[in-house]
Amino acid sequence: MEHKVAHDWRLRGQRYRLEGEVCEHCGNKIFPPRDICPECHQPAKKPYTLSGRGEVYSFSTLSSAPEGFEAYAPYTVALIKLAEGPMLTAQLTDVAPNEVTIGMPVEMVTRRIRTQGEDGVITYGYKFRPALVAHAQ
Amino acid sequence: MRDVAIIGVGQTPVGEHWTTSIRHLAFEAASHALRDANIDKVDAVYVGNMLSGEITGQSHLGALVVDFMALNGVEALRIESACASGAAALRVGYLAIASELADLVLVLGVEKMTDTSGRQTTAMLAMAADAEYEVSQGISFVALNALLMRRYMHEYGWQRQDFANFAINAHANGMHNPNAMFHMKISPEAYAQAAMIAEPVGLLDASPVCDGAAAVVLAPARYAHILSPAPVKIRASAVGTMPLAVHDRKDPLTLESARLSAQRAYKQADVQPGDIDFFEMHDAFSIMAALSLEASGFADKGQGVRLALDGDIMLQGRLPTGTMGGLKARGHPVGATGIYQIVESVLQLRGLAGPNQVGNAHLGMAQNIGGSGATVITHILEAMDE
Incomplete structure (x- = not known):
């Protein structure tokens, strides 16, 4: 599916910096931002930037990619459990598929997500790589 | 009402x-x-x-x-x-x-x-997932199910081959359904050797386009x-929901939407899971079958695979599933699947399921799952005696 410029632009805070929210009522960290806390159902609009550290909850390597991502196959997608609590979906990078394990510490990096031909928009965003430094827990 | x-x-x-x-x-x-x-x-x-x-x-x-x-x-x-x-x-x-x-x-x-x-259709099916936070990362439906299946195997200690009977049973039942897409038996060896689409999901874990x-x-x-000479009563009709994106669910391995939908349906019909004679489940992927069986109260958490391993889901088993081939062998024309499940349930309740007839079929349940589980709709049907 063709990607729209405005779509990428309005998500820049999330894609480049993992900008989420923190609930002022129960302290729950929220990503992506949704303005209401899924835990206590109170309004939650206070910005909070996540550290980008986490661990692999699950992963899979796609040999057959959906339209728009063919050029990148095979690539590994993962569910990342962030240190602050929220989980997100992202590609893994700088790691061979057979080296990935559940529980592996990872950290966020900014990478090219996809291009749309020579004249198209290049979309950047978060991917995760094996953590270079062991996380202080 | x-x-x-x-x-x-x-x-x-x-x-x-x-x-x-x-x-x-x-x-x-x-x-x-x-x-x-x-x-x-x-x-x-x-x-x-x-x-x-x-x-x-x-x-x-x-x-x-x-x-x-x-x-x-x-x-x-x-x-x-x-x-x-x-x-x-x-x-x-x-x-x-x-x-x-x-x-x-x-x-x-x-x-x-x-x-x-196929690639275009795959990308369109992914529209059921979270466009901004799942699909944008290059995810497909197969990949979402692969993430769930790998974590499930990790947490509960199952091997990939333990899922084989979901596909084998579906294909065995599809053999005698003239309307099924596949009329082809598959063996445990065929399941083991099936090409991987997104590990651990192989070709024989996935329903066809x-x-x-x-x-x-x-x-x-x-x-x-x-x-009608053989009407069937809708004893329950219930919808449950949960977060659209897998990563936004408190426990991705619990289909909370299916649990809510099934519990509401049991309450409406005033029946227990043990009263259900057959279950037309949403086996779009083997892992979905396991999670649906658990959430609907037919198996304990992490034990849905056991029903396949033990043969409980076969036509002669304790809870026959996918009696006319299920999504895996009858096929999964997505927006039509929920009605195929109902048509097949009605054939069972009328006693018109031919070689696939479930003995004493009086109460049937059909469960249709949207996306990776964000919407789950359960219907319970009963043969109407004069």
């Missing part, structure tokens, strides 16, 4: 219908259902469909279907809830009759998936015996 019954069913074979357009698929299933119900007019038509606009360029199916059935003027709407669109349309038809706003309703599920390439249409006619239960 009044009770609702099914008085007619119809279906087209599931497959790659290169020569048939979406309007003709819809017409074929709908006319079979009307003929089965022995009526030629209805008060309303509800069409379950997920992707007609994206794949065939044809949206606005409610009007299209009544136009091509020469029923112009009749109330008609298209209903979309991803892969649960079929059951969602049935839910709307059920509400229309239960609330006494309509007396005769045609509910149709139709999907035409083979007019685009295909075309098909199925339809049912609904009427008030109190008139059902006048209208």
